[in-house]
Amino acid sequence: MSAPPTAPAAPFTQEDYRAALGQFTTGVTIVTARAADGRLLGLTANSFNSVSLSPPLVLWSLSSQSSSMPGFQAATHYAINVLAADQRLLAERFSRKGIDRFDGVAWRAGLTGAPVIDGAVAVFECRNRSQHAEGDHIIFVGEVAHCSRRVGATPLVYHGGRFFSDLPI
Numbered sequence: 001m002s003a004p005p006t007a008p009a010a011p012f013t014q015e016d017y018r019a020a021l022g023q024f025t026t027g028v029t030i031v032t033a034r035a036a037d038g039r040l041l042g043l044t045a046n047s048f049n050s051v052s053l054s055p056p057l058v059l060w061s062l063s064s065q066s067s068s069m070p071g072f073q074a075a076t077h078y079a080i081n082v083l084a085a086d087q088r089l090l091a092e093r094f095s096r097k098g099i100d101r102f103d104g105v106a107w108r109a110g111l112t113g114a115p116v117i118d119g120a121v122a123v124f125e126c127r128n129r130s131q132h133a134e135g136d137h138i139i140f141v142g143e144v145a146h147c148s149r150r151v152g153a154t155p156l157v158y159h160g161g162r163f164f165s166d167l168p169i
Contacts, residue, residue: 025159028083030094031060032107032115033075040102040115041071041078044095046158047137048080056144058124061137067097069138075128077112078142081120085154085165090117092163111146121156122149 012020026046033041043066051057060080062069072078083091094101106118112125126142133139157164 022160025157028087028091028156028158028163029060030081030083030090030117030120031062031072031078032081032117033072033078034113034115035071036074039071041068041075042094042101042115043068044091045080048082051141056147057129057141058126058144059139059141061134061139064133064136064138072128072140073131073138075114077114077145078126078128078140079110079112079114079116080124080126080142081117082122082124083117083156084119084121084150085156087117087119088156088163088165091156120150121153123147 027048029045029048030042031045031048035041043062045060045062047059047061049059051059058080062072066072090105093099093105102115107115108118110116110123110125112127114125116123116125123146124142124144125146126144128140129143130141131138132141154165
């Protein structure tokens, strides 16, 4: 049996694509690491997903043009901090450029040495297992060395270009 004929794809703009992606509700994370020179790295990301239970793998992606790219590529470990509903201001802070994102932020060194944000709903401390260039992003696959969660906490979510924090538990 042969495959059915396919119609040519309808054209769409980058704005159409971004708007359609915005209809997918995601959690909000801050990915953190310590650069080789000891500098703290951190950024807001919603491109987080599980990959495998055995071994425990997760992924996230970062624009190839990000100024943080060299630090994250060289880091041996990083932490993915899943934000709680009351951490919207942190999500906004870690998405800004030109500031010390960690100034005044409560954090501790995790078991892997990566910074862990206090109050997160969940934290995945990862070994920087592999990186894959795809399109205009690098996909980071992390092997989870340690994870924790805050029972009963409400997560911060992102949909249609907006943060939402008023969710039922």
